């Protein structure tokens with residue numbers, strides 16, 4: 001477990017993942033009944049962008065650093081508002097911080113909603129506890145995220161989101177994800193699941209889509225979407241330049257919302273005009 005998200009916080013992949021995350025949470029919050037977020041790989045919750053790790057890669061400057069300085073297309077303002085309203089106030093010039101998925105969830109959940117954060121690294125668990133403070137809606141558990149997923153679904157609310165955002169250090173991460181989602185869907189077929197993944201090798205991603213299609217078909221899921229965003233050419237030895245999300249049981253508005261946002265993100269975050277995107281049904 002060498003991965004530390006502090007090196008990557010606020011990069012183009014975080015911006016993409018977190019914009020979609022906030023759209024899903026804003027949608028879930030439209031009904032008065034409570035819902036639950038289960039974040040299997042939670043991270044620190046908050047990242048110091050002037051710290052040594054963030055400064056070393058400076059990845060955030062090509063991610064949130066670009067978005068925050070960009071003109072927002074007027075039709076996208078309502079879609080980006082839930083994300084920017086949380087992120088922008090923390091990006092002060094003197095002391096810029098970037099919120100991770102737990103703090104984004106904490107900002108959007110209401111008093112009737114609950115969150116469970118799984119994290120395997122003890123130091124990261126400590127940081128997350130410090131950053132979330134005493135939030136009665138939240139449980140932070142030091143546990144393997146896939147073990148946690150199996151244990152915590154279905155939530156009693158029967159409504160909510162599972163975020164699966166592993167570090168992809170292990171060679172078999174795609175296979176583990178498909179297996180964990182298969183198990184979870186048997187217990188909770190109506191939950192919304194959002195899975196993030198890097199795209200470095202197209203053949204590996206195609207195998208993942210095929211495995212996920214099988215899992216989804218077996219579970220009789222209503223709908224599953226894949227969104228991809230890239231900012232440059234990809235390759236196994238190049239820095240990460242493309243990533244994707246699979247969203248199972250998405251809110252019915254998500255497809256149209258993300259189709260509106262992706263051309264903008266591809267334009268703003270693109271390096272040397274090489275940005276692009278794709279949307280498909282699994």
Ligand SMILES: C[S@@+](CC[C@H](N)C(=O)[O-])C[C@H]1O[C@@H](n2cnc3c(N)ncnc32)[C@H](O)[C@@H]1O
Nearest residue numbers: 005041042043100101119120121144145165167
């Ligand atoms: C990509 S980061 C998570 C970022 C976070 N979801 C966000 O959006 O802000 C992945 C995290 O998973 C943690 N991790 C690594 N292996 C894990 C495991 N088996 N179970 C749970 N967490 C794990 C790492 O310590 C790291 O904090």
